[in-house]
């Protein structure tokens with residue numbers, strides 16, 4: 001197992017959890033050469049053989065080490081942009097607090113600049129859906145256009161100036177896509193825009209505020225810096241367009257890509273506006289590399305439950321807006337879905353599908369089943385988010401080798417979970433994320449933050465919550481379906497090895513094993529010796545990528 005040539009680096013006197021499959025033991029240290037692990041040692045004495053005159057030796061004084069974390073669903077460019085440019089308020093902020101934040105932010109902006117940011121809690125949706133609320137937003141905008149997204153980033157609250165500037169007819173006399181909320185008496189737009197109803201404003205913003213290539217790089221650098229600061233050294237970039245690839249490639253060329261990226265090429269579905277899928281695929285073939293993988297495609301089959309755009313088998317709670325029998329609907333028919341899946345499979349690409357309701361989960365699995373029957377065995381299929389999976393579909397996920405990519409952190413009570421319970425009933429909401437059952441059935445469960453849906457990619461909150469099923473922030477009482485809790489090693493693997501396997505990167509990363517990249521994290525506490533709830537407060541002391549330090553505590557503390 002061990003090489004006897006002197007190593008570049010030896011880490012000793014540590015408590016190393018390797019996350020290797022089936023191995024929950026703790027090791028004393030590692031040897032690293034050329035950025036790869038050359039030995040994993042049970043005792044410090046075994047490492048002596050790896051120390052030569054040129055070896056750097058770090059005695060960690062008993063500190064804990066885990067593999068570099070893997071975030072199976074994040075949007076790091078957008079996250080970096082939010083940290084640098086946008087108005088950020090917590091999703092538990094009240095309407096008054098949101099308005100106060102806009103007031104302060106708008107005051108110092110140059111004329112004509114947008115107030116962009118978020119994210120308001122979905123629980124505020126009923127409060128925002130009135131002309132009175134729109135008037136209050138206008139009153140604190142200081143004449144600026146305002147665009148604020150919700151905690152799912154699918155829906156937006158826009159002020160009158162924002163709708164006007166982006167070309168929407170505000171008085172109700174226009175043609176509007178589904179999801180454009182209007183005053184029931186006057187027809188005037190309320191400023192609340194759901195799903196595709198946000199397209200007009202978003203398209204305008206994307207053009208008017210298109211970042212320059214230099215700004216793109218700046219956002220991406222910040223995104224990587226923040227991820228590294230939480231111990232993340234691998235991600236699935238869950239929805240990418242051409243500019244994201246160009247940026248990632250430029251960072252790789254400059255030696256600044258200090259994490260492994262599995263890019264998911266966005267495909268909005270046949271005949272839908274968006275971008276040129278063929279051009280994106282061609283660019284992906286050209287720019288893809290070991291570090292910047294381009295072998296995944298992202299599709300979406302529905303929206304999100306609080307906006308009642310997620311597709312369910314059973315109806316939502318009756319409402320004035322949607323009536324008594326509203327179930328939401330999937331956005332692609334089976335033939336369309338199979339067509340896109342087959343195209344991806346034939347190109348050797350795996351597919352990740354956004355599915356928030358149990359009906360879209362089922363539709364996705366139906367499509368995956370056809371692909372498996374057609375003989376496509378090597379590609380991976382991900383249900384992204386997948387909070388609601390019906391019992392029979394949990395069995396099918398195991399049979400068809402479908403990955404449960406769980407994101408954001410909705411396996412414990414929080415503001416999004418509360419918003420879901422208002423539209424679905426408490427009873428149905430109490431059956432979210434059957435992680436225990438899926439794991440026991442052999443389904444790969446891989447965790448993601450969906451940053452910036454989670455305000456920061458602090459995966460330690462997600463890890464703690466997988467074990468406790470309780471809010472790590474202690475704002476929301478109780479637990480969510482505690483029978484579905486994972487153990488500490490399982491939760492750590494959900495955010496390391498499992499993500500790497502799900503992204504087809506496990507030959508390289510995900511666990512600390514001989515031959516793999518020396519991506520690891522030194523943390524301030526031993527996750528196996530403390531109450532699981534305390535894992536939420538984990539501080540990363542240093543993050544190592546390919547055997548080099550890429551983050552050290554106190555050098556970067558994101559706000």
Ligand SMILES: [Zn+2]
Nearest residue numbers: 073075238450
């Ligand atoms: Zn996402």
